[in-house]
Amino acid sequence: MSASEALPAVLDRIDRDLDASLDRLFALLRIQSVSTDPAYAPQCRAAAEHVAADLRSLGLETSVRPTEGHPVVVGKANGQADGGKAPRILFYGHYDVQPVDPLDLWKTPPFEPRIENLADGRKIIVARGACDDKGQAMTFVEACRAFKAVTSKLPLDITMMIEGEEECGSKHLFGFVRENAAEFRRDLALVCDTGMWDADTPSITTSLRGLVYEEVRLTCADRDLHSGLFGGAARNPIHVLADVLSALHKPDGSVAIPGFYDGVRELPPDIKADLAGLDLTPEKFLGQVGLKIPAGEKDRMVIEQVSTRPTAEVNGIIGGYTGEGAKTVIPGKAMAKVSFRLVGAQDPEKIRAAFRDFVRARLPADCTVDFGNFTSAPAFDVAFDNPALTKARAALGEEWGKKALAIGSGGSIPIVGDFKTVLGMDTLMVGFALDDDRVHSPNEKYDLKCFHKGIRSWARILAALAG
Amino acid sequence: MSASEALPAVLDRIDRDLDASLDRLFALLRIQSVSTDPAYAPQCRAAAEHVAADLRSLGLETSVRPTEGHPVVVGKANGQADGGKAPRILFYGHYDVQPVDPLDLWKTPPFEPRIENLADGRKIIVARGACDDKGQAMTFVEACRAFKAVTSKLPLDITMMIEGEEECGSKHLFGFVRENAAEFRRDLALVCDTGMWDADTPSITTSLRGLVYEEVRLTCADRDLHSGLFGGAARNPIHVLADVLSALHKPDGSVAIPGFYDGVRELPPDIKADLAGLDLTPEKFLGQVGLKIPAGEKDRMVIEQVSTRPTAEVNGIIGGYTGEGAKTVIPGKAMAKVSFRLVGAQDPEKIRAAFRDFVRARLPADCTVDFGNFTSAPAFDVAFDNPALTKARAALGEEWGKKALAIGSGGSIPIVGDFKTVLGMDTLMVGFALDDDRVHSPNEKYDLKCFHKGIRSWARILAALAG
Numbered sequence: 001m002s003a004s005e006a007l008p009a010v011l012d013r014i015d016r017d018l019d020a021s022l023d024r025l026f027a028l029l030r031i032q033s034v035s036t037d038p039a040y041a042p043q044c045r046a047a048a049e050h051v052a053a054d055l056r057s058l059g060l061e062t063s064v065r066p067t068e069g070h071p072v073v074v075g076k077a078n079g080q081a082d083g084g085k086a087p088r089i090l091f092y093g094h095y096d097v098q099p100v101d102p103l104d105l106w107k108t109p110p111f112e113p114r115i116e117n118l119a120d121g122r123k124i125i126v127a128r129g130a131c132d133d134k135g136q137a138m139t140f141v142e143a144c145r146a147f148k149a150v151t152s153k154l155p156l157d158i159t160m161m162i163e164g165e166e167e168c169g170s171k172h173l174f175g176f177v178r179e180n181a182a183e184f185r186r187d188l189a190l191v192c193d194t195g196m197w198d199a200d201t202p203s204i205t206t207s208l209r210g211l212v213y214e215e216v217r218l219t220c221a222d223r224d225l226h227s228g229l230f231g232g233a234a235r236n237p238i239h240v241l242a243d244v245l246s247a248l249h250k251p252d253g254s255v256a257i258p259g260f261y262d263g264v265r266e267l268p269p270d271i272k273a274d275l276a277g278l279d280l281t282p283e284k285f286l287g288q289v290g291l292k293i294p295a296g297e298k299d300r301m302v303i304e305q306v307s308t309r310p311t312a313e314v315n316g317i318i319g320g321y322t323g324e325g326a327k328t329v330i331p332g333k334a335m336a337k338v339s340f341r342l343v344g345a346q347d348p349e350k351i352r353a354a355f356r357d358f359v360r361a362r363l364p365a366d367c368t369v370d371f372g373n374f375t376s377a378p379a380f381d382v383a384f385d386n387p388a389l390t391k392a393r394a395a396l397g398e399e400w401g402k403k404a405l406a407i408g409s410g411g412s413i414p415i416v417g418d419f420k421t422v423l424g425m426d427t428l429m430v431g432f433a434l435d436d437d438r439v440h441s442p443n444e445k446y447d448l449k450c451f452h453k454g455i456r457s458w459a460r461i462l463a464a465l466a467g
Numbered sequence: 468m469s470a471s472e473a474l475p476a477v478l479d480r481i482d483r484d485l486d487a488s489l490d491r492l493f494a495l496l497r498i499q500s501v502s503t504d505p506a507y508a509p510q511c512r513a514a515a516e517h518v519a520a521d522l523r524s525l526g527l528e529t530s531v532r533p534t535e536g537h538p539v540v541v542g543k544a545n546g547q548a549d550g551g552k553a554p555r556i557l558f559y560g561h562y563d564v565q566p567v568d569p570l571d572l573w574k575t576p577p578f579e580p581r582i583e584n585l586a587d588g589r590k591i592i593v594a595r596g597a598c599d600d601k602g603q604a605m606t607f608v609e610a611c612r613a614f615k616a617v618t619s620k621l622p623l624d625i626t627m628m629i630e631g632e633e634e635c636g637s638k639h640l641f642g643f644v645r646e647n648a649a650e651f652r653r654d655l656a657l658v659c660d661t662g663m664w665d666a667d668t669p670s671i672t673t674s675l676r677g678l679v680y681e682e683v684r685l686t687c688a689d690r691d692l693h694s695g696l697f698g699g700a701a702r703n704p705i706h707v708l709a710d711v712l713s714a715l716h717k718p719d720g721s722v723a724i725p726g727f728y729d730g731v732r733e734l735p736p737d738i739k740a741d742l743a744g745l746d747l748t749p750e751k752f753l754g755q756v757g758l759k760i761p762a763g764e765k766d767r768m769v770i771e772q773v774s775t776r777p778t779a780e781v782n783g784i785i786g787g788y789t790g791e792g793a794k795t796v797i798p799g800k801a802m803a804k805v806s807f808r809l810v811g812a813q814d815p816e817k818i819r820a821a822f823r824d825f826v827r828a829r830l831p832a833d834c835t836v837d838f839g840n841f842t843s844a845p846a847f848d849v850a851f852d853n854p855a856l857t858k859a860r861a862a863l864g865e866e867w868g869k870k871a872l873a874i875g876s877g878g879s880i881p882i883v884g885d886f887k888t889v890l891g892m893d894t895l896m897v898g899f900a901l902d903d904d905r906v907h908s909p910n911e912k913y914d915l916k917c918f919h920k921g922i923r924s925w926a927r928i929l930a931a932l933a934g
Contacts, residue, residue, distance in 0.1 A: 315794060321782055322783045
């Protein structure tokens with residue numbers, strides 16, 4: 001029996017097994033696996049062992065792999081799958097959670113999961129990690145469990161990597177993946193740590209913006225000067241910096257650095273039409289933070305500006321006297337932090353070099369500049385015609401009764417970049433979080449519907465990828 | 468005998484009395500009248516009493532006038548002078564001095580004055596206050612003493628005001644002058660607290676720039692935003708601020724605020740020619756602080772840029788993340804401190820309003836601004852055809868054998884502004900300090916030649932004004 005043939009029975013099994021699925025999730029939610037606080041190291045270890053035992057129950061060859069930080073749980077379905085042309089899968093999730101403070105804002109203890117009935121009829125799972133990422137990761141695990149129950153095996157060759165340091169920067173995972181690249185190099189990565197567009201509309205995150213982060217330090221005079229004695233003749237580095245930063249954008253909102261848009265791709269018409277159909281107005285998006293006028297490229301929709309278009313942003317600036325009252329100083333130095341969100345095939349090294357040239361070209365001869373760099377990471381994206389993406393979108397559409405969006409995320413998830421650059425494979429980010437899930441905040445929740453239909457969604461996606 | 472007829476004898480008396488003049492200066496220099504440290508209040512009081520006794524010895528009707536801080540010594544020559552058309556004089560100086568720290572950098576104790584012979588043949592008086600302002604103030608007192616010795620009276624109706632808080636902001640003097648305006652409202656003020664152009668070239672400071680000091684606080688979003696989620700669509704107040712500050716100056720270095728130059732006067736050709744003759748090159752002036760290219764109005768000499776032309780200067784700026792490393796924030800707020808040096812008849816209130824309009828005109832509709840003001844003071848200047856200025860310049864030229872400059876100072880001396888606005892009189896600032904006097908620093912000195920010829924200069928000026 002093929003995975004597709006088994007799917008109706010698998011979905012039925014998921015529905016009937018939901019209470020047991022919830023019990024298993026609750027057991028995981030009770031473990032206080034706060035990764036950033038060393039006091040919780042034993043609980044993190046306990047969560048890893050708990051996940052490992054669960055993966056073993058699926059027949060996966062499972063190990064709890066040490067790192068210099070919290071361990072990584074690895075489970076492999078070697079030999080279980082049909083093989084053939086179906087892609088081999090690496091699933092990534094994390095068992096660690098954010099700290100719970102401020103604790104007094106929680107209505108019930110964060111590690112005592114419960115179901116709450118909302119006035120609008122929704123049922124929600126409330127606990128730290130209910131969504132991020134225990135609840136989300138378990139949607140995938142439970143889908144695998146249902147296949148195992150119905151067909152006695154997993155529908156694909158699946159390797160799971162469930163780490164314990166995502167909430168504190170995944171800092172030991174990068175080395176772990178590099179050192180064990182051969183082991184984790186599969187055909188496709190799946191991640192369940194993102195959100196839906198809204199409660200009715202599924203989406204797959206198909207791109208993440210890259211980041212170049214620079215610090216610019218200008219020096220003019222070799223000391224701070226009195227503005228009475230030198231004002232009018234002495235070069236002021238704040239003025240020089242203001243001129244440079246003001247020149248970064250053209251009047252149309254685009255970035256003025258030569259070559260900046262090299263490698264930026266236009267969206268296919270159908271994808272762009274999907275985004276336009278969302279009708280994300282400036283009022284809706286910017287109104288939530290007290291703004292109303294989009295500041296970016298004038299000929300782009302807000303949804304493009306924040307996800308599929310590159311940016312130049314000053315993240316910080318300081319110079320001269322910034323305390324209370326007045327000081328008549330012309331400072332010798334001024335500093336700014338400037339970062340660029342990258343998309344498509346923009347080359348971080350070229351962008352960095354072009355920015356530095358742009359700054360140097362605007363310096364008077366008696367002003368010197370010193371640069372620092374903190375980040376230089378390319379964008380990640382999945383080709384819109386990737387067959388796995390097409391199949392997964394169709395499967396999601398079946399489950400939710402609505403076309404699944406292929407959408408870009410404005411932020412960066414560094415490990416996904418490494419899956420591409422180190423392991424050479426694409427990642428589909430499929431998640432069921434909602435905007436009101438209070439991820440990282442008190443009273444974190446996950447809609448029961450999202451958990452249930454999330455499991456069903458993965459079952460459909462796995463069947464589609466296997467077919 | 469007129470003052471002019473007496474002058475040769477007065478000058479001769481000054482020369483013969485120089486050792487005694489020095490003894491009197493040394494007696495004053497030994498008093499530790501550090502005004503800013505409350506521990507030295509008794510010494511400040513002692514200095515005031517010492518000065519008062521000295522003024523009484525000139526026949527002045529003298530009192531030590533209390534303030535909420537250190538007292539003001541007032542001496543009046545009521546009835547001593549010839550009267551007639553000669554101007555009644557208010558002389559201003561101060562008996563307080565700067566603190567001496569770092570004490571270990573002094574070659575000899577700061578309050579044990581001594582004469583040192585330099586390798587280049589100069590003799591210098593070394594002590595805290597040798598120049599600023601005990602030495603300088605005593606040049607005037609000694610000139611009066613010589614007149615008194617030769618003619619039994621002072622050459623003009625002179626009131627002296629020697630205060631004790633100049634080095635800590637003169638904060639009680641403003642009220643004192645306002646409350647006793649009728650008493651101090653004379654025809655002309657004389658001040659000896661400025662410098663020569665160089666060791667051979669006397670000068671009179673005829674203008675001080677005014678100051679408008681503003682703080683600009685911009686708000687865009689109502690919180691700090693994540694640049695991954697909002698970057699590209701959200702307004703960044705640092706960008707808005709950079710645009711505003713960059714627009715402050717035109718490419719030719721002039722200030723772009725409409726109406727900014729209203730009330731700015733051109734220098735008379737002869738005064739401008741004098742300044743051009745000084746040959747103050749950018750290398751000489753800016754080279755001392757590591758700069759080389761004048762940043763101000765391109766068609767102006769450096770000496771004009773820093774003294775007789777108005778400026779716009781950013782004194783401080785801050786916004787976003789300015790600590791170590793990277794933070795991908797779009798801040799909600801950004802702030803800058805911006806000041807303007809004013810000249811001629813520029814109106815501080817109009818400049819302030821025009822600047823605020825200039826900022827508001829450049830704000831997007833979802834960006835708000837809040838202003839603060841710290842200072843709003845007009846420029847001070849003496850008309851170049853003021854007869855007292857002409858006479859004083861001629862007198863200085865006679866003494867030094869070189870034409871005396873009429874020159875602007877880039878900074879502000881607030882009490883001189885009050886002499887104009889509250890007492891309605893002009894001030895001639897005539898001083899004999901040199902650039903290497905180490906005023907406010909360890910090993911402060913005053914050239915013996917400056918002290919001696921300073922006394923002779925005042926004798927000539929008083930005679931000229933009386934004539």
